[in-house]
Amino acid sequence: QVQLQESGPGLVKPSETLSLTCTVSGGSISSYYWSWIRQPAGKGLEWIGRIYTSGSTNYNPSLKSRVTMSVDTSKNQFSLKLSSVTAADTAVYYCAREGGWNEGYFDYWGQGTLVTVSS
């Protein structure tokens, strides 16, 4: 059974960079797209972007200028960096595996990690 686990600081200061890592266990990270999705408290889901195991990326245009994703296949991990954060970036951040091929659905999710942007 594939499992995903997010890790990283729960508190980030405004204007700094949010950094999260997702560790995949129970299966290989290879040959899949891996996404980051966030959810502000009481609100809906927002797709941030995705990375393939080759390192190819696609980002949500609304966040593209601030997002960088990377993958480390040797550690079965992928990561998210979001720069110049503001309070609007406060949310639960999920990592997820994409099912199918370019179909936009997510079959495995991490439990989520709350990141608060505050000084």
Add this chain to the structure above:
Amino acid sequence: QSALTQPASVSGSPGQSITISCTGTSSDVGGYNYVSWYQQHPGKAPKLMIYEVSNRPSGVPDRFSGSKSGNTASLTISGLQAEDEADYYCSSYTSSSTYVVFGGGTKLTVL
């Protein structure tokens, strides 16, 4: 404002059936058979319930079904049970550079 439009809330009694709608455009819901539905209980991660409009992942009860007509997709839950009370989100592949869009979510209350 979410790209896909869902009702904010629906309700039903145990044993009844409910349907949640999800309206998009020809660039997403109407243009591709790549609509998916997620169930989210409070404090938990979303769980995939339907993909490719009407396919159920292994382990999802057949009480859950999906369909699509034009630019509107629907999730139907029959034989409502107390544990079905949750938030439900639709999503769709989109031909725009956004790649995938979500609905704003629907809160299902089992009376």
